[in-house]
Structures are given as structure tokens and as C-alpha cells.
Amino acid sequence: MTAPRDYPNHVEPPVPNRDRRLTGVHWWDPDRVRHLDDLPRHCPSCGASLGDGISVEYWEADQRIYHTWCHDCGWTGDISRVRRMIGHEADD
Amino acid sequence: MLSKEQNETLTRVGPGTPMGELLRRYWYPVSFTKDEWPIKKVRLLGEDFALWKTPQGGYGIMQERCPHRHASLVYGVVEEEGLRCGYHGWLFDCSGTCLDQPAEPDKSAFKDRIEAFAGKAEEMGGMVWAYIGPDPAPVLPRFDVFVDPGFKDVGHSMLPCNWLQIMENSVDPHHVEWLHGRYFQFLGEQKGFLAPPSFQKKHVKVGFDPMEWGILKRRLLEGQSEESDDWAVGHPLVFPYSMRVGGAGIDQMQIRVPIDDTHTWALFYSNHHPEGLDSYPEQIHPESYEYEWLDEKGDFIVDYIEGQDVMAWVSQGDITDRTAEHIGKSDIGVITLRRMFREQMALVEEGKDPTVAFTREPHDRIELPCEKDKFGAGVDFALSWLEMGSTRYSPSLDILKKIHIDAASARGEMPGQQEAAEAPGQ
Numbered sequence: 001m002t003a004p005r006d007y008p009n010h011v012e013p014p015v016p017n018r019d020r021r022l023t024g025v026h027w028w029d030p031d032r033v034r035h036l037d038d039l040p041r042h043c044p045s046c047g048a049s050l051g052d053g054i055s056v057e058y059w060e061a062d063q064r065i066y067h068t069w070c071h072d073c074g075w076t077g078d079i080s081r082v083r084r085m086i087g088h089e090a091d092d
Numbered sequence: 093m094l095s096k097e098q099n100e101t102l103t104r105v106g107p108g109t110p111m112g113e114l115l116r117r118y119w120y121p122v123s124f125t126k127d128e129w130p131i132k133k134v135r136l137l138g139e140d141f142a143l144w145k146t147p148q149g150g151y152g153i154m155q156e157r158c159p160h161r162h163a164s165l166v167y168g169v170v171e172e173e174g175l176r177c178g179y180h181g182w183l184f185d186c187s188g189t190c191l192d193q194p195a196e197p198d199k200s201a202f203k204d205r206i207e208a209f210a211g212k213a214e215e216m217g218g219m220v221w222a223y224i225g226p227d228p229a230p231v232l233p234r235f236d237v238f239v240d241p242g243f244k245d246v247g248h249s250m251l252p253c254n255w256l257q258i259m260e261n262s263v264d265p266h267h268v269e270w271l272h273g274r275y276f277q278f279l280g281e282q283k284g285f286l287a288p289p290s291f292q293k294k295h296v297k298v299g300f301d302p303m304e305w306g307i308l309k310r311r312l313l314e315g316q317s318e319e320s321d322d323w324a325v326g327h328p329l330v331f332p333y334s335m336r337v338g339g340a341g342i343d344q345m346q347i348r349v350p351i352d353d354t355h356t357w358a359l360f361y362s363n364h365h366p367e368g369l370d371s372y373p374e375q376i377h378p379e380s381y382e383y384e385w386l387d388e389k390g391d392f393i394v395d396y397i398e399g400q401d402v403m404a405w406v407s408q409g410d411i412t413d414r415t416a417e418h419i420g421k422s423d424i425g426v427i428t429l430r431r432m433f434r435e436q437m438a439l440v441e442e443g444k445d446p447t448v449a450f451t452r453e454p455h456d457r458i459e460l461p462c463e464k465d466k467f468g469a470g471v472d473f474a475l476s477w478l479e480m481g482s483t484r485y486s487p488s489l490d491i492l493k494k495i496h497i498d499a500a501s502a503r504g505e506m507p508g509q510q511e512a513a514e515a516p517g518q
Contacts, residue, residue, distance in 0.1 A: 031093065032415060035095075036095070053438075054098060056093070056427045056430055058420055058424070059418065076431070
């Protein structure tokens with residue numbers, strides 16, 4: 001597993017056992033592993049399981065974002081995992 | 093990227109599946125009325141049916157297998173009262189009620205215990221439309237393309253892929269400038285033809301608005317203002333299985349009938365009615381024909397617009413593996429569609445009617461928003477459509493070209509007319 005570019009000392013955790021259910025030609029794809037790790041499982045508004053809703057992952061630059069709809073309360077929004085809080089950055 | 097469970101939920105169309113239950117709340121075209129048949133087999137949403145023409149001029153549709161011992165009712169007999177099984181003569185009316193079991197004793201009430209599943213079937217726009225969901229059925233939406241006057245032309249083919257990957261293409265405007273723009277140009281450079289330049293314009297921005305009939309799709313192309321039809325009007329994905337497109341006097345409904353999980357009947361139903369003409373060549377039935385999408389070697393035919401689309405849809409596999417996709421900001425239309433499907437599925441799971449593209453109001457015509465000035469290309473767009481689209485397989489291609497050229501001439505828009513009008517002394 002390669003380390004994220006902005007964390008030279010970061011060690012990616014081993015693939016959890018549950019990810020062994022990944023099958024098919026892309027079973028080793030680290031994106032798919034991270035997808036399963038980060039997939040929101042509960043609504044950030046009401047806490048209900050998102051099993052009856054939907055959470056679709058998409059990428060915007062380095063951000064991995066889950067567009068999410070909660071079946072129970074109707075909350076709709078984007079959820080993104082934050083690995084580092086970053087303020088303004090000077091242009092290169 | 094989706095989980096495996098989410099992908100299954102969105103793609104399986106059989107009875108008892110969440111998507112299958114949602115899709116069973118809508119009407120689907122299942123046949124052309126012009127075809128010569130008294131009874132025919134049709135497959136829809138993973139189930140097989142017998143469709144028949146009644147002596148009264150209507151249509152009936154019911155489960156293919158006779159409830160008796162499961163022989164196919166497609167090999168039955170059409171009678172005044174309904175469809176009679178060819179095996180032992182059981183007779184069913186259009187509602188599925190068993191009217192007769194000729195081999196049973198005269199006093200038997202056995203037939204009163206038998207009911208076959210029957211749907212509803214109606215004619216509209218030269219096609220038979222079927223509803224196989226629960227009662228009460230919604231009203232068949234009479235969209236403008238099917239009921240407006242004009243010259244109607246329908247290309248169709250059975251494609252070996254799930255219907256959803258075709259629908260996702262309908263909320264993906266960026267593919268136009270690449271698949272039909274740059275890729276088409278590349279092919280043209282190799283093979284020595286001029287690809288339509290209007291498809292090569294760069295997208296500046298795209299927009300998606302959920303609306304009563306589906307999702308209104310807008311695009312702003314390089315050189316356009318927000319007052320352009322492509323942005324100000326746009327065109328809709330018509331939920332759950334169509335897309336309304338058009339421009340330059342062509343109105344088209346792209347129809348993707350989910351036959352089962354891995355097959356889709358893909359139709360391009362066009363109504364040609366360019367401004368400048370008051371009448372059109374007479375038609376008893378719409379022109380209909382199969383468009384080709386594989387060549388004799390089994391390769392995709394990609395030198396026309398819809399052939400390129402078919403390549404993109406079918407080459408994803410029978411059901412594309414969305415657990416391995418990588419989608420980005422330019423795919424927000426796809427995300428919007430998936431969310432709409434999930435929301436509507438949830439309503440049906442709760443015992444409610446869908447709220448998108450579902451109506452119980454009787455009506456004569458539903459007008460859908462659709463840009464008229466497509467890509468700012470005028471009559472050139474119409475002619476590109478005819479020659480570089482699936483219409484090239486139409487037996488009525490020459491008639492269609494004449495319709496658009498005559499209309500452009502009547503409007504004074506044919507090349508040479510404007511120059512002549514602007515020339516000194518004219």
C-alpha cells in the first residue's frame with residue numbers, strides 16, 4: 001500500500017478482514033479499500049443507518065467526497081474525510 | 093464509487109427488487125403497432141408476457157405461461173372475449189379472469205379460482221405501451237414527441253447491457269465533446285470524413301435541476317451566453333428510462349426499456365417538424381427499423397453518433413461494476429440521478445406513489461422543455477443528425493433530408509440563399 005503523498009511517515013493500515021469480500025479484477029485497488037473504510041454508515045443529522053439511503057463517492061482534486069441522502073430524515077449533503085486541517089496556502 | 097449492495101439495488105429490475113418495484117409504476121413501449129402479429133411474446137423487467145391484438149382494436153397483455161400447466165400463451169388463440177390457451181383451451185379476458193375451461197365438467201367452479209396476471213396495454217404514437225405494475229395504473233403520459241404532428245422515424249436495437257448505464261449517459265453532458273467531438277474528429281481524420289464540428293465545442297459548465305418529469309440538464313458551451321437555448325432551456329432526462337433531446341425541428345425521445353437486468357431495448361423515437369413546412373409526407377405508422385451497432389467482425393460501429401454511444405454503454409459490461417468506478421466533479425449529474433432513483437424507490441417501499449414523472453391526471457399532451465437552437469448550429473445540426481446519426485439506417489432518410497432542406501429553404505436559411513439576399517442589387 002503506498003503512503004499518501006502528504007504524509008511521508010504515514011503507514012497505511014492493513015486491509016481489514018471484511019475487505020476480503022472484494023472480488024473481481026480490481027480487488028487490490030486501494031481506492032476500493034479506502035472507499036469501504038470511509039463510506040459513511042450513519043446520517044450526520046439524525047444518526048439513522050444509511051443502508052436505506054445512498055452515499056456515492058466522487059473525487060474533487062485530492063478530496064474524496066460522499067454525496068449522501070438519508071432515507072429517514074431526508075438530509076442531503078456531501079461528507080468528506082478530513083486528514084489534515086489546512087488554511088490558506090501560498091501559491092507555488 | 094458505490095458499494096456492491098448499492099449497485100445491486102440500483103440495477104436489478106426483476107419482480108420483488110426495490111428498483112423493479114419502482115420501475116413497475118411506469119408504462120413502457122413493448123411493440124410497434126404496424127407489425128403483423130395477432131399474439132407476440134414480449135419481455136419486460138425480467139418477466140415474459142403474451143401481448144395480443146383484440147378483435148375490438150385494443151391490446152391485451154398477460155403472463156406468458158398459462159396458469160393451468162404453464163404452456164406458452166403466445167401460441168394461443170385470439171377470441172372475441174380474450175386469449176385462449178392453445179394447449180387445453182383455457183380462456184382469459186384482458187383482466188386475467190379465467191372465463192372458460194372446456195375440458196372441466198360443466199358444473200365445475202374451478203375457473204372461478206383461477207386468475208392470471210394481466211397488465212394493461214394502450215396504443216400511442218404507433219407503439220403499444222404496457223403497464224405491469226399494481227392497480228390503479230397511472231395515466232400513460234402523452235409526451236409531445238409521440239402526439240405532435242410531424243414525420244415520425246424510430247431506430248431501435250436490443251443491447252446487451254443494463255439500462256442504468258445508458259441512463260447515466262443521459263446526465264453526462266461532457267461525453268458529447270469527447271465521444272462525439274474529439275473521438276469522432278479523430279476517426280474522421282483517419283478515415284477521411286468530416287465529423288460534425290458542432291459536437292466539438294467545449295463545455296464551460298453544466299447544470300442539473302430535478303423537475304416534475306426528471307432532471308433538466310443544461311450546458312454552456314464555449315462562445316455561448318447564458319441566454320443560449322442550451323443553457324436557458326436545456327433538455328430533460330425523463331424519469332426513469334428516457335431522455336428528451338432535439339433541436340432544429342427534430343424532437344426526439346431516447347427510450348431505454350429495461351428488458352431484464354442485462355438487456356435494454358434502446359429506441360430513438362424522432363418527430364421531424366421543422367419550421368417552414370405546413371404539412372409532411374403522409375404516414376400510417378411511424379417509420380421503424382433496426383440500427384446496426386456491430387460490424388461483421390463483431391467490432392462496434394463507431395462512425396456515427398449513436399453507434400459511439402452504444403460502444404460506451406455496452407463496452408462497460410452487462411452490468412457495470414460501480415464498486416470499481418472513479419467518478420469526479422464532472423459526474424454530478426450521474427450522482428443526482430442515483431439519488432433520485434433511491435428517493436423514489438424509498439417512496440414505493442413505503443407504499444406511496446413515485447413523485448417524478450408519475451401522473452394520474454388525464455391529459456391530451458405533455459410538453460417537455462427542450463432547446464430548439466441546438467449548439468447554435470441551425471439546419472446544419474439537422475443534416476448532421478440525419479447523416480451522422482442512427483437515422484442513416486432509416487428507409488426514409490431521403491424523405492427526411494428533403495423535409496429539412498425544404499423547410500430551411502422556406503425559411504431562407506439554405507447556404508447560398510442568405511448570400512443571394514445580401515448581395516448588392518438583390
